[in-house]
Amino acid sequence: MIQYAAIILFVFGLYGLFTNRNVIKMIVSLNVMEVGLNIFIISIGFTYDGIAPILSSTTANGLLYVDPLPQALVLTAIVIGVGTTALGLAIAKSIHKTYNTFDLDEMGDKE
Amino acid sequence: MKNLFGLLLSLVLGAFIILALNNTAAFPAFGEVDLADRVSEQYFTDGNVAEVGSANIVTAIVVGYRGFDTLGEVTVLFISALGVAIIFGEKKQERLDLKFKPNFMLRVGSRVLFGMILITSIYIIFHGHLTPGGGFPGGAIIASAVLLLYLTDDRFRSNVKGFKILEGIAGSLFVVIGLLGLVLVTSFLQNFLPAGTVGDLLSAGIIPIIYVLIGLKVGSEISGIVDNFLTEEESA
Amino acid sequence: MTLFDIVSLVVGALLLVIAFLAINAKKLINSVLFLSALSMLAVVSFVLLKAPDVAITEAVIGSGLVTALFIFTLLSVRKEETK
Amino acid sequence: MSAILLVAIPLLVAFLSILVKKYAPYLLIIVGLFNLVMLFLLQDGGVIIGGFDQPLGINLLLNLYSRIALILINALIVVIACLNIKDYGKYGSILLLAMAGLNGLVLTVDLFNFFVFLEISGIAAYLITSSNKKPTNTFHYLALGAVGSSLFLFGVIILYAMYGTLNYGAMIEAIAANNNYAEVVLPFTLMFIGLGVEAKLLPFNSWVKGALGHSNTMSGPMIASVYAAALSFVLGRMIDNLFLFQGTLLTIVTVLLTVGILLGDFMAFSSTKTREILLFSSVAQASIVALLFVNGVVAWAVWLIIANALSKTVMFLVINKATKEVGCDETKSLQGLFTKNILVGLAFTLATLSVMGLPLLVGFMIKLNFLTALAGAGQIWLIVAILIASLVEGIYFVRLLVKLWYKGENEISVKYNLSFKVVFVVIALALLAFGSYTAPMNQIDNSVDAVTEVVNNG
């Protein structure tokens, strides 16, 4: 269920980029897409009855763990997403400084 | 109209992706993953666990097996911090004013809180190889502590230059540790310290060291970004 | 239907609704807040999916710092507009 | 000594360079030269990182294919950096990171690591275009780039879920073992489109117009030559080793690329701005390269990438410098640019003729050979499309050349520094030399095939 929701979230991100002409909203859409992708990545490593991939002295060997690799990947992906978002926002701010609006449609043909 | 059309089209796309995944035999159904089919199973073998020495397998992967990814990820953050600075320009900047005047109590309170948050973050970073957490959340928490100071004190300006130096040195040390691995053992980022006992605080070889560096770097980078966002060009 | 299924159904539905609201919100600030909420829900789903590391990171970075950055951007702009 | 240094050293220096900002461009040049020396010293082979061999860890692979790509990338970055020390010195750290990112992109054989480097080089590219001072265009690039890399990651993750590995070689083997074409359509589609955004393939590349249409002497050649070359190289490797383009997927990809070739040149034909002409022509060229990879014409695709990167460097440098001084890039206002700069004009002309594929220059040999290869594969329709496009291309380039060589209404004077001229002459001579001496090309022909095997064995 969550996996499907993740895919739809990803698609929503694309949809947001398709409809919105506002820079901030586009960055929001990108973030929605990233959240969707992250959940999807985690979901492909999930196992019913699996436990978090942390070994401890109390747990014996032979337990069922969820796949740790996707989690590691998502850690990386989240931080990368932050980098992109920060940069996007910085650009958005400088767009606002130049055109005095966030809306790409309202900028007119001012080259 | 365009809105609806786009929504429909993207929902169709979503449906197609879901259908395609369902039609794919090799794609495991949700929750029915068999680790034996994957590389991941090998991360749990005793030999590998002992070699890396980290109880948190995710940490073992992030810093150990796929440490190179993490270096790249730190670089992404670094480059975007750099980029934010370049885009905002390097002219003299002044702080963004706050709408309200913070009183004395708030300021002192936030200082105390700042210390506590910092300690938490240090804990998170140092236990990264044992419990969930590690360099990234830890670093982010450091940054949020700095953010707290920004929000509660309208005259607060962090030492941006200090962040830069910290950032640069932490990053360089990361690479240097990697290169030490290359020189001392055989490959880049290879562990050259004893792995210790799994579950101990002082275990997992270079993993805690690297996580500390990552924490510092992430913290200073995000703080730098926050600082950049909270300042603006001096209005002449 | 297990508890997990029910919770995940609710979380999934909420995710979709909030994402839709975030994308289609009229006001930018609402959009940003919905995004933050979305992030929080993502944290919930990460916990559900047994990924505590990711959950912590997402909680701090995704719903905390990113939202802060968004809001600062909007704030600085609003200040300019009022000038 | 290991190929990891090609990535690690630029990263280390980049981290340090923010402490000594002023010297960043000089550091960049030193690192670039160091990398070039390393590239001639290093031996072929895989590199293990972190002490864990694949599939547990991440591997790099240096072979002839990646070596060629790396030499080209690093050399061009050094050249571009040398020419722009004065004007764009503060982008030194960014260029260092771009170098690290692109080197990693070419070297890595791990799909997720590939994504990380794609992001590093991508963000560096957004920042490079931000030097154009056109924030909307940079944002356009950023948004599409982010979508592209997300799509790529999506594809990679699906592949991981299916085959349980992220390593290139292991993945290829797993796919071959599974041998079910229909299963891999979804991930390959997503990955191809994701890479296509960055590699300037047609329906996904609307960022090109803004990013290159207002480029300067740094961003123009960086994006149009270095990035284009690097992404073509990695896309080529993906297409040739990993992607199983068959059936509908093959048809649609071929159609897309063919349309890209034709429309790219048609769009250039209908442009009056010099930089737009150049950028649309490079869109068409990128599609040709991808099409060659799809059809397995690896050796000539590699040569085409190299020749294009060299020619486009010259062309963008010449035009962007002139545009900066004249203040407008309409072909009309650049008329007579070469009347005073005969040497520059000759280099530009040779570069253009090479792109057009006229004899005595390397472009001709490449064109003839890849067309022969396509003919051998029975792809007569592709030949027809490519040739029609190159007819159109020839016409607009000749129109442009004639305009630039003969005086218009206004006299314009553009001064090119000595360093620019040296670069132009060296590249033009290289284009001539490769064109008349064909032996090394035949060598590559054999060795690239061997490379494919090395990659397959991981």
Next chain:
Amino acid sequence: MASIEYLILILVGASFLAYLFTKLNTYLGSVFTILATMFVFASLAGYGFGMGLDTTVNYLPWFTFNQTYLGFYFVIIIAFVYLMVSFFHPYYLGQYKYKDSYNMLFLLSLAGIIGAFYTDNFLQLFFFFELIIWTTMFLIPQGKSREAAVSYFGFSVAGSVAMLIGIFLIFSSTGQLDITSGLAAISGTNAIIVFILFLIAGFAKLGAFPLHIWLPIAHGNAPHPFSPVLSGALVKLGAFIGILALVRIVPTANLLVDSINLPLGQWLVAILGSISIVFGTLMAIKEDDAKKLLAYSSMSHGGYILVAFSLMNSVAFAGGFYHILAHAIASAAAFMAIAAVARATGTTKMKELGGMIHKMPITYLAYLVAIISMAGIPPMGGFISKWLIFMAVINKGMIFVAIAIFFGSVGSFLYVFRPLAALFLGQEFREYKHVKEAPIMMLIPTFILMGLNVYTGVFPSFILNFINNILGELGYAALNVTSSSIINVFDGQGILNPALISLVFAVGVFIAFIIFILLKKSRSVSLMDTYTAANFVHDEHLLHYSVDFYAPLERLYEKHTNWMTKFYESLAKKVKEIGNLGKYLFMSKNIGTTMLWIITIIILLLWGVAL
């Protein structure tokens, strides 16, 4: 021992030397160019006739060469035109912007020509073709118009693109890249396509209908010393490609046009050739610029060549080959005469000129001889070739083609006479008082060409014997030529004795000359020495007819002359529109558009997998 590779390498080397020398001194460089061209022509003439060139030298990897009579025939004619034209260089280059590269590219293109006709491999053929195109392309804009180069290049490359597609079709269906065996091996539908593609290439280079519009633009605007090369030499490349297609591939051999026993493809080409003749003639009649007029005449002569080579018998082929030579000489001479006039007066517009005969009699004579040959009147070379072609056409019974050819001949009188009348005859302008005859260096080629025009008309046997060699090579019967130059075609149906005709003609001219001497002379008057409406004339007005010479005739078709040009213009516009559409669809500033494409394409690609 002369070798083809040596010649090419020498020319390439010489071209760079020419660049340096010209940079030092225009005159020096041009003289060097003359010497280099002369050397090459001499070596070709010395060794080539007997197929004595060495093909075994192999310094250039990848290149292999092969001598054929066919190739040599073209090479020697073109090299000769190059040599003649190079004599003009010292007097013209001074006025061009990039004179140093002019000489360089001139010599490089000659190297390309030698390579093109001596190669036995398709890809090399293409290589040399492209080399010729781009070297000559940069020569054209040094003249009047910049756009002329674009038009020349566009059509040339369209031609070579068509040829290359044909080559690769041959390669992919037969695996052959050798010219002779490749063309022999191709069959079936592919053969038809290759035939068409090669003909497109030939038509484009030859400037035949419907690919002719570059011809007047390029010829008319090219630098004066380059127009003779274009018309006399480079256009013949098209004839070469046309011959490859028409003679070597007979794709529709079983699709005969019954009444005349000719393959359908060849028949269509003959028709198109006739259209070229008629169209060129009509346009030439209308043209005001002397060079453009000659350009249209080249088009119409290209039509003759096409007709000749589509008739599939040795008489026609011989006529075609002979026409290639005759037209090369005649049009080179004509263009060079006009170049000389243009150099002296600075214009080629007929309405601005007149009376040059008094100032430049030798040039006048050269032009006169050239147009006599062009119009196909004895005793010039053009007569022989046209006679052969007439004979072949009539023998085939192709009425319409025959009508076109006769029309072209008659039309030739009409148009070639106009520049003669307008430029050389009539009254002279006062502003051209200072004009002198061309310098001696320019008169040398003028005399040589004049002599050759007559020689080819009076003593064709040497050349026809050589053409017999070519015919043998192509697998056709030799033409019956006696040593005293009596030509006998179709077993006595047509017998031509050029020497006799020339003698008769000479006697006639002599008688006319005597009458001219004996009768009262006309008085030469200046432009002002007249009056109209009882007033003296104070402005200079030309009183001879040089404008609207054939106004009533022109009125018949003036509305229908440029629809071809319009077609190409609209084609270019269409391409531009598609480009703009592409920009709108794919290069929009709107990110959403690209997202739409991404979504759509993924959906499209998943169609099969998802459903």
